[in-house]
Amino acid sequence: MTSKEPQRYEQTFFDVFDTVTTIVIYDTSERAASAHIKEAHALLTEYHQLYDIYHAYSGLNNLYTVNESAGIVPVAVDERILDLVAFAKDMDTLTNGRMNVAMGGVLTIWADYRQAGLDDSDNAALPPMELLEQAAEHANIDDIVIDRAAGTLYLADAGLHVDVGAVAKGYAVQQVMEQMKRDGVTSMLLSAGGNVCAIGTRPDGTNWKVGIQDPYSGGYLKVVNVDGQSLVTSGTYERYYTVDGVDYHHIIDPATLMPSTHYDSVSVLTVDSGLADALTTGLFSMPLEEGMALVESLDGVEALWISHNGMQTPSSGFSAFATNYEN
Numbered sequence: 001m002t003s004k005e006p007q008r009y010e011q012t013f014f015d016v017f018d019t020v021t022t023i024v025i026y027d028t029s030e031r032a033a034s035a036h037i038k039e040a041h042a043l044l045t046e047y048h049q050l051y052d053i054y055h056a057y058s059g060l061n062n063l064y065t066v067n068e069s070a071g072i073v074p075v076a077v078d079e080r081i082l083d084l085v086a087f088a089k090d091m092d093t094l095t096n097g098r099m100n101v102a103m104g105g106v107l108t109i110w111a112d113y114r115q116a117g118l119d120d121s122d123n124a125a126l127p128p129m130e131l132l133e134q135a136a137e138h139a140n141i142d143d144i145v146i147d148r149a150a151g152t153l154y155l156a157d158a159g160l161h162v163d164v165g166a167v168a169k170g171y172a173v174q175q176v177m178e179q180m181k182r183d184g185v186t187s188m189l190l191s192a193g194g195n196v197c198a199i200g201t202r203p204d205g206t207n208w209k210v211g212i213q214d215p216y217s218g219g220y221l222k223v224v225n226v227d228g229q230s231l232v233t234s235g236t237y238e239r240y241y242t243v244d245g246v247d248y249h250h251i252i253d254p255a256t257l258m259p260s261t262h263y264d265s266v267s268v269l270t271v272d273s274g275l276a277d278a279l280t281t282g283l284f285s286m287p288l289e290e291g292m293a294l295v296e297s298l299d300g301v302e303a304l305w306i307s308h309n310g311m312q313t314p315s316s317g318f319s320a321f322a323t324n325y326e327n
Contacts, residue, residue: 011023016045017193019192021192025037027187028184039056049313051063051168053067063164067083079083083297092265098281100254114144139160169195170277176190180199194238199228207227208225225323250283263308
């Protein structure tokens, strides 16, 4: 079906990056819109498999393969894996070591204890610090060796385990949206969990409206007006478990090897979904003054921090894009 005015087409998927993914696109042709949605989903599936650290896929060397080959042999991988890892290493430098994808060993321990605590809340426990420290001895990001000429990725430490969960989804979403732009798409919104990325505005020129969740009520605190930008939010409410009445979330501070204690939520607005994704993790482990200085030093980046007492601290330009949510 073809119409003179662009129509809204929407589809939701549950099979990529372990989250709910919704694609909204406006087009004058239903056939064209369906083709773009199908292509976007296919690309997301490719990235999901390439960046998957938990599963092997027949005929594919992915990050699971790389982790299994740690300390043994360089692995020939798709260039998109090299690009992601190079980007992640840059993000670790930008955040002064707060976005370390070499911390997979530490994160795996936390994930195991969290799952055990969720399965049996009466016996929920914290990982022993000695165990975390032993894993952290194998978390030197410089031991992740990228060889562009050979097309390989090598983990020089047999005990190193790569975990790209803090950046892979946002990076992949950005790459997909860049392809959609090359394909001529001018009005599209891709939402993958707490990561929302837009191409342009809606056809009538109005901005996309994206909500920032209230960490405490499950409702919304803010509505952000998005025009060709990405909004990514990370929060303590996403994945956590309770030990002796205290909640322990999934965002681990590399300096303490414990869940970061600064905030309940951090949101980042910028044109690059990968940058926004990485920054939400990096900022989570930074004191506010340091985090604010970093955000203010970056062109086109705005952020909102929500502290444990519910206090909201926006960067200097954030309020120009956001309004309070009203039921």
